[in-house]
Amino acid sequence: MKSSLRWLALGLALISAPISALINGQFDAADRYAAVVVIWSDATRRCSATKIAPDTLLTAAHCVVDVKTGALAPAFQAAGTLHVGTTPEATPATTLSVTVRATQLPPAFADGFQRLYTYQQSLIAEYRARYSGDALAQRIRRVQAEARITDRFPDAALVQLATPTPMIPMQPLSLAPLPAGAAVILVGYGCERVRDWQRPDRHSRPARRHWGQSEVIRVDAVNFYTFGSERRAGSATLCPGDSGGPVLLNNQVVGVHGTVWGLSGRDTARSNMSVNLHALADWLSSFQPSAFSHQ
Template identity: 65%
Template sequence: MPASQARRVPCYPGRLLFLLLCLISLPSAALINGQLDRAGAYGAVVTIWRTQDSRCSAAKIAPRTFLTAAHCVIDVPSGGLAPAFRTGGQIRVSNAAIADWPSAEPLVVARTDLPPRFERGLRRLYAYQQGLIADYRKGYSGAELDRRIRLVHADSRISDRFPDAALVRVAQATPRIPVIPVRLAPLAAGAEVILVGYGCERVSDWRRGRSRRQAARRTWGRSRVIRVDSVNFYSFAGERLAGSATLCPGDSGGPVLFEGDVVGVHGTVWGLSHRDTARSNMSVNLHGLRDWGAWPD
């Protein structure tokens, strides 16, 4: 656990509760308004596949530890970790500027940690959803029941009330991937930040299923912090400030950088439209996780 805040490390029963639960976004593939990292300046940023059709971004913050988004590693229907991220599961990782599934390195997961607050939120969400599904089973069957269950699982929004971060520890060393430091000090509104990820460059690309199997490009772009709360902070996206980096599916789990250090994790982009623009990007505020006991030494 970090010794100090500035230390660097290498909606349940009832309608109100339902409204309090916030949507785990789709894994955010390249950054809108970004540019390809041709020079390899952000080699510590990787793309992680849990299946050939499901990938997120992450940052290597210790020799065998990757920081990503919690919604990238969980399985909502079961209320726990996705099989690939359980102990002994297998993921594929690449830090190539243009990465694909066949050439990504297979890694065995030793352990995945979620912030305690997120774990509690996930358990409550699971209990609430199971209650809804039990009620549906009393009145529906067949295709209609399946449809309703899918809708329940799709409405799984908890990322703006609970810290959407995860630490994935792997069994093997990855010496070719550099480590980037984490900064847990407070981040101020107005800070100039860099967003990095392997997300789609147009939303329309992600909507085409085959596009998810195409090579992922590591891109980066600039933005500025709008406001900060205890769980998240928000940065300008293209619709509110022209030219600002805008998260896109596949970017989820990637880092927000301030002065070269990781200060946040890409979570959700709000109001993303068919024009590939949005008003803001939501990222996990790592300062709010400064007392998380899972941080690597």
């Protein structure tokens, strides 16, 4: 692995990346953030999510789409099956199986994702005309790995469940504007150390819920950015598996983890990028208006 990665989508859809806990975070042994769960869509694809309404999980859009097909991944389509871990430490064998009723994407992300897929398919068609065998396969993998749209389009998704989950509490959302300088909590089931990402047994290792503190650097119309540990020592730093987890302000969800910038083999990063839920207020309120606060 390169010693420093410019950016990294933290889930398992746009590029591969699972494991087990937030860098510079504390293990949630007291189950303080029980509304935050880990979701497996298959044995290797893992993300974090938050229950925000009786039948709804909030996660990252890149966790639910399949870049190879330009559609929702099978597990997130109607009647698909997800495995949801509800404890501070979970494995696929200890999860709750739930049936998906529907998965909703912000229109801007859905449009951007389809345009990306169309562009990728045109490149792949050109490569098929010029290459074959390993040379072709390598180029296709490269095209599909370079699928970064999360800095331009809102990387959020609502997973609506047909299976009741009364054992999982709900976390309230705030759609109020988020100020720069706000002290926030990051929660997720991502890796504690970057090297865990390369372990051959990473898919069988338990996912552990961690939480940590950071501060908002700046906010734009799509995302906001919090300090990573390279820019501010001790700040929570996202790691693969944290995708889809929440950013909390005053115990309310204000953002969704999407991308980490400058993640290095020294377990540091410059900043974390999360979806700005204030910018999605109309879209979110159209599905679960009673769940959200605009104050």
